[in-house]
Amino acid sequence: MAHVVADKAKILARVNRIKGQLEAFSKAVDSGQDCYQVLQLLASCRGAMNGLMSEVVENHIREHIVEAENKKAASESGEDLIEIMRSFLK
Amino acid sequence: MAHVVADKAKILARVNRIKGQLEAFSKAVDSGQDCYQVLQLLASCRGAMNGLMSEVVENHIREHIVEAENKKAASESGEDLIEIMRSFLK
Amino acid sequence: MAHVVADKAKILARVNRIKGQLEAFSKAVDSGQDCYQVLQLLASCRGAMNGLMSEVVENHIREHIVEAENKKAASESGEDLIEIMRSFLK
Amino acid sequence: MAHVVADKAKILARVNRIKGQLEAFSKAVDSGQDCYQVLQLLASCRGAMNGLMSEVVENHIREHIVEAENKKAASESGEDLIEIMRSFLK
Numbered sequence: 001m002a003h004v005v006a007d008k009a010k011i012l013a014r015v016n017r018i019k020g021q022l023e024a025f026s027k028a029v030d031s032g033q034d035c036y037q038v039l040q041l042l043a044s045c046r047g048a049m050n051g052l053m054s055e056v057v058e059n060h061i062r063e064h065i066v067e068a069e070n071k072k073a074a075s076e077s078g079e080d081l082i083e084i085m086r087s088f089l090k
Numbered sequence: 091m092a093h094v095v096a097d098k099a100k101i102l103a104r105v106n107r108i109k110g111q112l113e114a115f116s117k118a119v120d121s122g123q124d125c126y127q128v129l130q131l132l133a134s135c136r137g138a139m140n141g142l143m144s145e146v147v148e149n150h151i152r153e154h155i156v157e158a159e160n161k162k163a164a165s166e167s168g169e170d171l172i173e174i175m176r177s178f179l180k
Numbered sequence: 181m182a183h184v185v186a187d188k189a190k191i192l193a194r195v196n197r198i199k200g201q202l203e204a205f206s207k208a209v210d211s212g213q214d215c216y217q218v219l220q221l222l223a224s225c226r227g228a229m230n231g232l233m234s235e236v237v238e239n240h241i242r243e244h245i246v247e248a249e250n251k252k253a254a255s256e257s258g259e260d261l262i263e264i265m266r267s268f269l270k
Numbered sequence: 271m272a273h274v275v276a277d278k279a280k281i282l283a284r285v286n287r288i289k290g291q292l293e294a295f296s297k298a299v300d301s302g303q304d305c306y307q308v309l310q311l312l313a314s315c316r317g318a319m320n321g322l323m324s325e326v327v328e329n330h331i332r333e334h335i336v337e338a339e340n341k342k343a344a345s346e347s348g349e350d351l352i353e354i355m356r357s358f359l360k
Binding site: 008011012015018019022025026029030035036038039040042043045046047049050052053056057060064077080081084087 | 098101102109112119126128129133136139142146150154170
Binding site: 188191192195198199202205206209210215216218219220222223225226227229230232233236237240244257260261264267 | 278281282285288289292295296299300305306308309310312313315316317319320322323326327330334347350351354357
């Protein structure tokens with residue numbers, strides 16, 4: 001499971017940014033800001049979440065499938081990815 | 091801007107749930123959990139973010155376009171929605 | 181239902197372009213072209229389909245919700261849109 | 271490039287179904303059918319396109335990355351997939 005640990009700092013930094021964006025969204029909702037700003041803030045939260053997903057998936061492809069120790073490990077990681085990707089491609 | 095304020099409690103509760111899910115994801119990454127769990131946790135964060143987006147957009151349609159005070163307000167809110175939706179439909 | 185009829189030519193032209201792109205994809209698969217090209221062709225078909233969806237939804241917002249004859253018609257068209265949008269935001 | 275050729279019949283059958291669905295959509299637009307039906311038909315075309323994309327990507331993971339002849343081929347196919355997936359996760 002080296003890949004996740006290896007990118008830990010980068011991934012956790014992304015998570016903190018998303019939390020900050022969610023915080024800004026909550027404040028905008030709470031303070032009754034104009035709906036267009038609220039929608040814009042939420043769209044950027046969603047974009048950041050997709051960016052995080054993209055990074056974790058890319059690491060998984062490179063480190064757990066391409067660099068897998070053996071064919072069995074590569075196949076298992078491949079099936080893990082296929083299952084997750086089905087949630088993107090409905 | 092009544093619609094966002096009206097659903098404020100529900101929307102802010104959803105945000106807190108997403109923050110909780112992101113927290114669980116961070117812990118899994120930090121503790122080097124198996125990659126499949128990490129991917130699953132992140133996919134559920136992404137699903138929850140889409141759910142939040144769906145709710146805010148639905149409120150916007152009902153309260154700011156259908157129930158708009160006049161045609162001008164409805165048109166402005168309609169264009170706001172069109173701009174946000176383009177980010178979903180790339 | 182004026183909006184769809186009004187944009188008919190533009191929408192049908194988009195559909196024909198997508199069909200052409202699907203045709204190019206089929207030929208690439210049939211002739212055993214390199215997988216990267218096949219993936220690229222399909223990604224562009226998917227982008228074109230999203231573009232068509234975006235255009236039809238935009239027309240629906242402008243002509244069937246914002247310009248609806250009355251509140252009842254606007255509300256019905258609004259609920260139609262909400263149902264369709266849920267399929268994007270899973 | 272065996273994977274694409276191997277599933278050729280299945281993939282080409284999916285393409286033909288999508289073309290049929292696009293044809294039904296065109297007829298609905300042309301005949302001025304109710305907008306809700308038109309939106310529903312298009313949403314199913316989009317779902318079918320995502321299904322096709324999902325199948326081609328799954329084949330690519332299994333046959334071109336997991337079953338690659340060597341590490342270099344696996345890495346190249348992995349990078350191909352990463353590029354395509356970025357278009358899903360914007």
